[in-house]
Amino acid sequence: MKLQKVFAEINLKALSHNLQIVRKKTGNKHILAVVKADAYGHGSVAVSKHLIENGVSMLGVAFTREGIALRESGIRSPILIFFDRDNADACIEYNLTPVIYDLPSAKKIHTAAKKLNMVMPVHIKVDTGMGRVGMVPDRAVHDILKISRLGNIKPEGIMSHFSDADLQDKDFANTQQDIFNTLIAALKKDGITFRFIHMANSAAVLTMPDAHFNMVRPGIMLYGYGCCEKEKLRPVMTLKSKIQRVRL
Numbered sequence: 001m002k003l004q005k006v007f008a009e010i011n012l013k014a015l016s017h018n019l020q021i022v023r024k025k026t027g028n029k030h031i032l033a034v035v036k037a038d039a040y041g042h043g044s045v046a047v048s049k050h051l052i053e054n055g056v057s058m059l060g061v062a063f064t065r066e067g068i069a070l071r072e073s074g075i076r077s078p079i080l081i082f083f084d085r086d087n088a089d090a091c092i093e094y095n096l097t098p099v100i101y102d103l104p105s106a107k108k109i110h111t112a113a114k115k116l117n118m119v120m121p122v123h124i125k126v127d128t129g130m131g132r133v134g135m136v137p138d139r140a141v142h143d144i145l146k147i148s149r150l151g152n153i154k155p156e157g158i159m160s161h162f163s164d165a166d167l168q169d170k171d172f173a174n175t176q177q178d179i180f181n182t183l184i185a186a187l188k189k190d191g192i193t194f195r196f197i198h199m200a201n202s203a204a205v206l207t208m209p210d211a212h213f214n215m216v217r218p219g220i221m222l223y224g225y226g227c228c229e230k231e232k233l234r235p236v237m238t239l240k241s242k243i244q245r246v247r248l
């Protein structure tokens, strides 16, 4: 039996539609579109180009090599690298913005940038309860103050990540948000402010308006899947094939 090919059809109109829902939910907040893991399997180059044409401020990927691939495809928008803080040289070479969460990697980036007489923008991640990566809030003020005094690194953003904003019960998500707010207020007292403050993944975009700050980081909802609300998201991918035979 000859097998028919299955193919994935990517519907960019559905992507625009889902982005419009992000806008409807967040107003005029900056959108950092998450395109990690090949845009959740949808093809990161075409998806990213389409999202940029539709006005997103920034793209987010997990690893440096994903950012490099986007640069090599001609994309010039800001790209945030979530989990690869120690690739200072590649970030500088390809104009990628690393997320950092400890002093040693901040110092590495500062040193690399200093050699080139440039100031490297970074975003700082705080662990408010996700338990993955991020500065622990108790030390964060101290460490962020130190980082801001390094001359060749500029904390342009501060961020945190929800562990379970998709649950109906928002207790823990609210606690995380409180910790984040407290930290931002403490830093402000010390004269440290950020151009971008962001915490909201898709679930928080849809259900936690107080967590939108001035930037949001939707991933899965852009591709058409929501967690907890009957928003009319449209799946971007459709798998198609030919029916081989119908037996009645």
Ligand SMILES: *Cc1c(COP(=O)(O)O)cnc(C)c1O
Binding pocket: 034, 036, 082, 161, 200, 201, 202, 203, 217, 218, 219, 220, 221
């Ligand atoms: C994957 C990811 C997101 C997007 O999460 P969704 O639940 O897919 O919206 C946002 N921020 C970070 C740091 C991520 O790793």
